[in-house]
Amino acid sequence: MSTAQICIMATIILYLCFVIFTGVMIGRRSKKSAEGFYLGGRGIGPLVTAMSAEASDMSSYLLMGxxxxxYLSGVADASWTAIGLAIGTYLNFLLVAKKLRRYSVKLDAITIPSFISKRYGEEKPVIMCISALIILIFFVPYVASGLAAIGKxxxxxxxxxxxAAAVIGAIVIISYTSIGGFSAVATMDLIQSVIMTAALAVIVVFGIVQAGGLDAVIAHAQELPGFLxxxxxxxxxxGGAAPYGFIRIISMLAWGLGYFGMPHILVRFMAIRDEDELTLSRRIAGTWVVLSMGVAxxxxxxxxxxxxxxxxxxxxxxxxxxxxxxxxDxxxxxxxxxxxxxxCILAGILAATMSTADSQLLxxxxxxxxNIVQE
Incomplete structure (x- = not known):
């Protein structure tokens, strides 16, 4: 193993140790109740709400996808997707967040399935069980895919x-999630979003230098038909340009529709300490999404x-x-x-994967x- 690989491995291992330590320390200060574990006692600030929502959503797609x-086909596919995600993020905060926070408090609901059930006055928890099963059916494989990405x-x-690598990743994620609950997950998502942002900034500057400067980057892209x-x-x-039709543009923009039904994002709205702070969260989240995806x-x-x-x-x-x-490399x-x-950059990729896996696990x-065992 080369010196560079040893340095990279040591950096990633230190990061994983930091994650576990932080989760344990936060868990010791968390409220010992169901609401404290799953919603952080509804005391999460606007910055953590915004950045944990975006970090838990982006996953490694931001840094790799x-x-x-x-790289593969130019700016069209990636940019229309990014625009759709940015619009979806903004509208989710604007249209859903405040109402969900307000009603979940009045109904004393700490999960999305229980909120739906109580909101519509179910006598028998049929819809609640169905929605809980949907979350389990789709999120368990999604968490597994995150662990698989860590292994790879x-x-x-x-x-x-x-x-072995996938098991180590599972141990790290489960340890701080089970000990610290939502408070640990949200705080770690904030930290991981900072690492992801730093990774993007460093790699884009380094890449420009290696390519021979910004002018060289633009000149090369202009030589590829349809790339820009x-x-x-x-x-x-x-080696030529292919048309990018209206239907494909709408399809890419439609990625943003997914935000309105993602439980691990919606629960962030339920956990903020004051519904009026969601305006600030919306601005932070929208700005970060636009800048980070543009750099990506x-x-x-x-x-x-x-x-x-x-x-x-x-x-x-x-x-x-x-x-x-x-x-x-x-x-x-x-x-x-x-x-x-x-x-640290590779730890950013790891952080992106973990920030989604921990939220979906929770x-x-x-x-x-x-919802299934108790209610």
Whole structure:
């Protein structure tokens, strides 16, 4: 194992230890009640509400999916998707958040299934059970996919056994989630969103330098037909431009519709300490989403320009999603300190995966324990 790999591994391990320690410390101060565990005692501030909602939503798609999509076919697919997600984020905070917070307090509901049941005065908890089962059926595999992503990350970086790495990831996530509950999850999501933001900022600056400057990046993108167009895409198989129709634009924008039904995001609205603070949360969340996804799209453009210089290989298909990993490997080759920075960037990818998995794990466990077992 090279010195760079040792530095990267040490950085990631320190991050995982920090996550567990923080979760335990928060758990010791949390209220010992169902509302305290699943909603943080409804005492979450506007910053944590905004950033935990966005971090738990974005997952590794922000650091791998969007840059990979932009790298593969240009700005159209990635940008229309990002625009749809930004609109969905804003409208979810604007139309749903305050009403959900207000009614959930009046109805004394601490989970989304119980809120739906009490809101419509169910005598028998049929809808509540159905909604709880839907959460379990879809979230348990989603959490498993997050653990699988952790296993693949460690396996590709260090050659660790895939299953062992996935188990380690599960132990870390379950430990701070089960001890600290919602307060620990929300706080860790805030920290993880900061790490994700720092990773995006560092990698885009490093990529621009490696590509030969901003002018070189733009010049390279302009040479690829349709790469910078919102109504065309770059077709790597033909080397030409392909049309990007109205139906595809609507399909990409429709990604934002998912926000209105995501339990692990909606529960953030229920947990904020004051419904009037949701206005500030909406502004923070909207600003962060626009900036972070814009940078993520640009990383795909920058990464393609770096590949043209030969510093990283050209990527095809699903391998384009690893462009940040490839740029991090390039950064780590410049010495010990750059290797530590590269470790922080890769910890950002890990943080993105964990921030979604922990929130979905908590939503699934609340649906099972509160709604199915008890009610």
């Amino acid at each position: 969007i840059p990979g999509l932009a 990350l460690f396996n590709s970086l260090f050659g660790w056994d895939y299953m 167009s919102f109504t065309q895409t770059y077709d790597v198989s033909t 799209v640009f990383i795909g453009i920058v990464g393609h320009a770096v590949s043209a210089t030969g510093r990283v290989p050209f990527l095809e298909g699903s391998a384009t999603e690893t462009i940040i990993v490839r740029l991090s 390039l950064l780590s080759s410049y010495g010990v300190f750059p290797a530590v920075i590269a470790g 939503a699934a466990s609340s649906a099972f324990s509160e």
